[in-house]
Amino acid sequence: MDISVVIPLYNEVESLSELVAWIKRVNDENSFSYEVIMIDDGSTDGSWREIEVLKLTYPEIYAIKFRRNYGKSAALNVGFAAASGDVVITMDADLQDSPDEIPVLFHRIKEEKLDLLSGYKQKRHDPLNKTLPTKLFNAVTRRVSGINNLHDFNCGLKAYRKDVVKNIEVYGEMHRYIPVIAKWAGFTKIEEQVVKHYPRKYGTTKFGFSRFINGFLDLLSIFFVGKFSKRPMHFFGSLGVLSFMGGFIMTLWLISDKLISISKGTSYRNVTDQPLFYIALVAIIVGTQLFLTGFIAELVSRNAHDRNNYQIEKVI
Structure with a gap:
């Protein structure tokens, strides 16, 4: 035809x-x-x-x-x-x-x-x-x-x-x-x-x-x-790694700043008293969640079996 x-x-x-x-x-x-x-x-x-x-x-x-x-x-x-x-x-x-x-x-x-x-x-x-x-x-x-x-x-x-x-x-x-x-x-x-x-x-x-x-x-x-x-980990995983690493670097900076202050005998603020600590914590949690989302997405097919199942009443 x-x-x-x-x-x-x-x-x-x-x-x-x-x-x-x-x-x-x-x-x-x-x-x-x-x-x-x-x-x-x-x-x-x-x-x-x-x-x-x-x-x-x-x-x-x-x-x-x-x-x-x-x-x-x-x-x-x-x-x-x-x-x-x-x-x-x-x-x-x-x-x-x-x-x-x-x-x-x-x-x-x-x-x-x-x-x-x-x-x-x-x-x-x-x-x-x-x-x-x-x-x-x-x-x-x-x-x-x-x-x-x-x-x-x-x-x-x-x-x-x-x-x-x-x-x-x-x-x-x-x-x-x-x-x-x-x-x-x-x-x-x-x-x-x-x-x-x-x-x-x-x-x-x-x-x-x-x-x-x-x-x-x-x-x-x-x-x-x-x-x-076909590669959701490339999307979610990349964002997750970037977020986690950003939070991890901020955490290291806070800890090293405190240790340096202690070694010099100068006054310092508690890590948990600084806003940057909470930003770092959120970044690490979000990064972990994004990475896990990418991992789960790799295991689950995006196509549902019934996506295109339509109730057809008549065919002539």
Whole structure:
């Protein structure tokens, strides 16, 4: 199969029929063999009923319904697991991503032998409270990840080589950092494609202020996991050793200062009367704790067995 189109959706009932018809037209015109994988992320507006109706007309649809809302990352992860096409293309269900972009995404992945091709919406039709945080996160992510050729990490319209989606894990709210996850997994052929962005035709945006905070925390998680997941002792142990040695040196200085004062017969302050003693004590305790944290982290796998166990209600 040439293409798997993976579509996570939540309360997008009005747009589904138009989107599926659009995808079919584009793929038929280009003689692509394809499937449409739709993941209903716990919709409450009748989206699943609409998908069941569409399935009767479009046998290319493979649909999965979550019992509750898990989030876009969960939907993408399940969609990636189900995909069988040589090229996997993701897009949002709100008609702001254009299926007309599918041919160029497919051909670039194939002809340039790319791992990932990320869409770039140069002209956006989103409210200011969504575009400003996006610009900030994109700038920070470029800096942290070193992927300097991408302008829009969070664009829903992306194309992947099949091997990429089968070897990465998307959880929490990490979907906005998939290029970073792919890079940490060793898939470095990442490029960008300018795509059209359409105004929202139906429904309302699912963007909230909490995503601003969660996005920043997820970026820190991505950075830490990518750098230290296989060697946590290098992170915690280094900090622990530095803290312990700093406290130990301060303790030695306090003791030697007292001994020198005694040998000279001069007056001196008790070690425990000096603020530096307590600073040294805290540094030694913190250093020991950090070192032990690193040691324990070396023994515990960061991957829980049930991280991506989602309660799927129906599959058609």
